[in-house]
Amino acid sequence: MNDLDNIINGLRENGIEFLNDEPLSLYTSIKIGGKCDIIIFPKDEDELLFVAGLLRNNSKDYLIVGFGTNTLFRDEGVSFPVISFKKGFQFIKEINSSEEELEGNTANSKIALEVGSGVALSRVLNYAVKNCLSGCEFFFGIPGTLGGALRMNAGSKERVVSNIVESVEIITGEGAKLNIKKEDLLFSYRNMDIKGVEEGYFITAATLALIKSDKSKILENINIFKERKLRQPLGEYSLGCIFRNPAGNAAGKIIEEIGFKGFSKGDAVVSDKHANFIINKGGASAKDILELIKNIQKNALLQKGVELSTEIKIV
Numbered sequence: 582m583n584d585l586d587n588i589i590n591g592l593r594e595n596g597i598e599f600l601n602d603e604p605l606s607l608y609t610s611i612k613i614g615g616k617c618d619i620i621i622f623p624k625d626e627d628e629l630l631f632v633a634g635l636l637r638n639n640s641k642d643y644l645i646v647g648f649g650t651n652t653l654f655r656d657e658g659v660s661f662p663v664i665s666f667k668k669g670f671q672f673i674k675e676i677n678s679s680e681e682e683l684e685g686n687t688a689n690s691k692i693a694l695e696v697g698s699g700v701a702l703s704r705v706l707n708y709a710v711k712n713c714l715s716g717c718e719f720f721f722g723i724p725g726t727l728g729g730a731l732r733m734n735a736g737s738k739e740r741v742v743s744n745i746v747e748s749v750e751i752i753t754g755e756g757a758k759l760n761i762k763k764e765d766l767l768f769s770y771r772n773m774d775i776k777g778v779e780e781g782y783f784i785t786a787a788t789l790a791l792i793k794s795d796k797s798k799i800l801e802n803i804n805i806f807k808e809r810k811l812r813q814p815l816g817e818y819s820l821g822c823i824f825r826n827p828a829g830n831a832a833g834k835i836i837e838e839i840g841f842k843g844f845s846k847g848d849a850v851v852s853d854k855h856a857n858f859i860i861n862k863g864g865a866s867a868k869d870i871l872e873l874i875k876n877i878q879k880n881a882l883l884q885k886g887v888e889l890s891t892e893i894k895i896v
């Protein structure tokens with residue numbers, strides 16, 4: 582029996598959902614990517630602990646994916662297991678940490694939400710609006726899961742996930758369940774590392790600190806982000822911003838200035854609405870996207886002396 586058979590048997594015996602030979606294009610917002618041998622959908626911590634054990638014994642490498650809205654899968658696909666958070670870890674719980682906060686549950690009191698890592702940011706935002714909680718209005722128009730948003734420290738110029746996170750629950754590759762406090766979460770521009778924890782950890786939940794507020798004020802805040810999103814090609818197949826903004830500059834502006842707005846390679850097109858977005862018009866391959874990226878990088882360096890590095894994960 583090979584490693585993949587061992588994994589499949591273990592999953593079957595424990596009733597854990599998985600699919601074989603699955604096109605990864607179904608698991609990313611840009612609809613591109615070759616096949617994976619196996620994609621696994623753990624639904625809760627117990628299943629994930631079991632999966633982590635199977636991976637430790639049978640596979641050195643694995644890939645974690647949320648909604649794949651920041652991930653470009655290569656055309657060749659991947660031969661190691663993919664762990665998807667698309668179906669599991671779907672809970673939102675309100676927790677009040679002290680009697681004082683319970684009594685003072687009025688405007689401006691702090692409310693902690695425990696949210697599963699598979700929950701869509703749009704669902705967290707809907708919950709917040711319904712319950713008059715302010716702080717996550719910047720989630721508007723960011724199409725990922727909370728787990729992906731934490732890993733990417735997603736957000737906007739003014740506000741990012743690190744501003745509202747109090748702690749994160751993880752399961753390490755070694756199978757340890759840990760609660761990591763904010764001071765050990767090492768956030769930077771579009772990245773989060775954890776002090777003393779190796780790559781390969783699974784985020785299962787996080788506690789977000791929000792503030793009780795007026796619904797009208799929250800809707801007003803959302804409108805600011807809504808307007809900004811009108812300048813992005815939201816209905817199209819994309820991964821959001823492809824490049825990181827160089828210090829003091831905007832990658833989209835640089836791409837526009839070097840003449841790449843609307844430029845295409847096959848069905849991969851630099852958006853003419855926002856030049857830091859590359860759109861798949863339907864038939865683009867990962868190779869097309871990567872060639873376009875290289876071409877932009879080469880020209881940004883030649884024409885502007887600027888090194889553009891990618892924000893997206895390429896696997």
Ligand SMILES: Cc1cc2nc3c(=O)[nH]c(=O)nc-3n(C[C@H](O)[C@H](O)[C@H](O)COP(=O)(O)OP(=O)(O)OC[C@H]3O[C@@H](n4cnc5c(N)ncnc54)[C@H](O)[C@@H]3O)c2cc1C
Pocket residue numbers: 610644645646647648649650651652666698699722723724725726727728729730731732733734735736737782783784785814815819820821822894
């Ligand atoms: C139209 C559009 C608009 C966007 N706008 C914005 C924006 O305004 N601001 C912004 O910051 N981003 C934006 N993005 C990018 C993207 O939506 C965010 O980065 C989002 O947070 C990624 O979430 P995801 O679940 O899709 O992550 P994925 O792409 O699935 O994964 C991203 C990374 O997180 C890791 N990961 C995911 N889940 C877990 C988990 N549970 N445990 C451990 N690791 C995990 C993956 O391994 C990968 O390294 C946009 C994307 C699109 C398509």
